[in-house]
Amino acid sequence: MLKTISRGGMGLAAIICAAHAAAQTPIPPSPNDFVVAACQSDQYEIEAGKDAEVQSNDMRVRTFAQQMIQDHTRTIEILRQAAMSSGLPVPEPSVSSDQARLLSSLQSLRGAEFDRTYARQQVLAHEQAVTVADSFAAAGSDANLRNAAASALPIIQEHLKMAQQLRTDVGG
Amino acid sequence: MQTTRREVVRVTTLGAAAAMTAPAAAQTPSQARGGKQNPRGKYPSPPFPAQSQPWPGLASQMTPRPDHGETSYVGSGRLSGRNALITGGDSGMGRAAAIAFAREGANVAINYLTSEESDAREVVELIRAEGRMVAPLPGDLRDPTFCRRLVNDAVGQLGGLDILVSNAGRQQSRGSIAEISDEDFDATMKTNVYAPFWIIKAALPHLQPGSAIIATTSEQAYDPSPDLYDYAQTKAATMNFVKSLAKQFGPKGIRVNGVAPGPIWTPLQISGGASEGKVVTFGATAPLGRPGQPAELAGIFVRLAEDDGSYTTGNIYGAGGGQGQP
Numbered sequence: 001m002l003k004t005i006s007r008g009g010m011g012l013a014a015i016i017c018a019a020h021a022a023a024q025t026p027i028p029p030s031p032n033d034f035v036v037a038a039c040q041s042d043q044y045e046i047e048a049g050k051d052a053e054v055q056s057n058d059m060r061v062r063t064f065a066q067q068m069i070q071d072h073t074r075t076i077e078i079l080r081q082a083a084m085s086s087g088l089p090v091p092e093p094s095v096s097s098d099q100a101r102l103l104s105s106l107q108s109l110r111g112a113e114f115d116r117t118y119a120r121q122q123v124l125a126h127e128q129a130v131t132v133a134d135s136f137a138a139a140g141s142d143a144n145l146r147n148a149a150a151s152a153l154p155i156i157q158e159h160l161k162m163a164q165q166l167r168t169d170v171g172g
Numbered sequence: 173m174q175t176t177r178r179e180v181v182r183v184t185t186l187g188a189a190a191a192m193t194a195p196a197a198a199q200t201p202s203q204a205r206g207g208k209q210n211p212r213g214k215y216p217s218p219p220f221p222a223q224s225q226p227w228p229g230l231a232s233q234m235t236p237r238p239d240h241g242e243t244s245y246v247g248s249g250r251l252s253g254r255n256a257l258i259t260g261g262d263s264g265m266g267r268a269a270a271i272a273f274a275r276e277g278a279n280v281a282i283n284y285l286t287s288e289e290s291d292a293r294e295v296v297e298l299i300r301a302e303g304r305m306v307a308p309l310p311g312d313l314r315d316p317t318f319c320r321r322l323v324n325d326a327v328g329q330l331g332g333l334d335i336l337v338s339n340a341g342r343q344q345s346r347g348s349i350a351e352i353s354d355e356d357f358d359a360t361m362k363t364n365v366y367a368p369f370w371i372i373k374a375a376l377p378h379l380q381p382g383s384a385i386i387a388t389t390s391e392q393a394y395d396p397s398p399d400l401y402d403y404a405q406t407k408a409a410t411m412n413f414v415k416s417l418a419k420q421f422g423p424k425g426i427r428v429n430g431v432a433p434g435p436i437w438t439p440l441q442i443s444g445g446a447s448e449g450k451v452v453t454f455g456a457t458a459p460l461g462r463p464g465q466p467a468e469l470a471g472i473f474v475r476l477a478e479d480d481g482s483y484t485t486g487n488i489y490g491a492g493g494g495q496g497q498p
Contacts, residue, residue, distance in 0.1 A: 027224055030351075033347050033447070036347055037447065097397050097398055098397075098450065098453070098456070098457050101457040102456065105457075105459075120461075124219055124456050125453070127218075127452050127453065128219070128450075128452045129449070131222040131452045135222070135448060
């Protein structure tokens with residue numbers, strides 16, 4: 001039960017209506033930006049998964065991590081092939097500077113703290129990956145890459161569900 | 173009230189569909205002093221709904237709406253008798269500063285782009301509600317003639333000027349330097365580096381001893397992101413001119429300081445300042461686990477403007493969520 005905002009005018013209902021009506025769908029990235037973002041996302045999943053294999057003692061986390069390594073090794077290859085077919089540069093393995101920060105914070109953790117942080121990061125990372133793949137699959141300007149995005153999307157959505165379940169299981 | 177706020181945050185973090193919420197519920201003014209809360213849960217955490225608006229974007233259309241302190245900031249006369257000009261005062265940290273300044277007793281002129289008029293209207297009403305004079309002065313800071321007129325109009329309408337907040341900024345994420353056009357680079361430089369030069373120069377003759385200049389820099393000045401090559405260097409330039417001007421103006425009794433935020437939830441981010449993916453996880457890299465809200469910086473701007481901060485000049489105050497800068 002939220003107090004009505006008294007100063008400056010807008011009641012709660014008005015704010016929710018405004019927010020509902022107005023947030024626009026994102027503009028898809030350029031094909032090159034999509035390739036970079038999606039490859040970085042895959043690479044981050046592989047590296048975070050490898051950290052989890054070493055640093056987690058929880059079987060649920062390690063099983064999840066192994067699946068991530070397996071699936072994302074596959075999707076990054078599909079993406080690289082699609083990029084080559086479209087005549088785009090194939091990125092070297094790398095992660096974004098934000099992902100590097102997230103990996104760095106994981107690496108200093110152990111035990112339950114690691115598990116919780118890993119699970120929380122996995123939910124966020126897959127939310128982001130779904131957004132990127134979805135917007136490119138829907139309206140990206142390269143047909144090859146649209147297909148690659150569309151084929152990756154159900155995998156990523158499944159991962160998101162798994163990550164949300166993991167987060168419920170281990171907390172975080 | 174604590175339970176309510178936690179409920180709001182939990183709704184927000186449950187995912188895109190559920191994450192429509194008013195700014196985190198605020199306490200009534202009489203309850204807004206003292207005590208402590210877990211900063212992690214105080215405001216919304218990622219994931220945020222994927223969203224984008226054309227530049228420059230409106231705070232009113234963000235999901236969730238940013239909190240600029242509309243319902244929470246309580247003043248105590250710290251800036252009574254003062255006259256402030258704030259660029260980018262329609263949204264983000266400029267808006268938080270405008271609201272706080274008015275509640276602390278100052279008259280406030282705000283500059284913004286004409287497409288931000290609807291956000292600016294809300295700020296104007298909030299300032300009027302405090303019984304302070306307000307001067308809405310829309311216009312594009314990339315034009316030196318407008319910048320000079322802006323200062324003249326602020327001085328004329330408020331009856332003086334003794335606080336200048338150079339806060340308006342342009343930020344556009346570009347994965348590679350190769351993707352930045354000449355026009356793009358120029359627009360960022362004009363807004364973030366040239367405009368402060370023109371405005372400070374025009375304001376100087378009006379600033380009496382005891383006046384304060386506050387410029388918004390960024391953690392980007394110290395630890396730039398690879399996709400903000402142009403923006404980040406303008407923030408480094410800002411951090412640097414705070415120090416040179418503090419030395420230059422010390423003998424005049426005019427203080428110059430900077431504010432360096434970490435990731436803050438403002439229209440800058442959803443109108444191209446962050447990539448669409450980054451918007452979803454915005455603030456996740458911060459040790460506090462979330463982006464900051466503009467309201468969390470208001471007190472810094474007040475501190476740097478008020479007379480009680482009289483020995484602080486040539487310094488940069490941060491609110492970085494734990495990422496380590498400044």
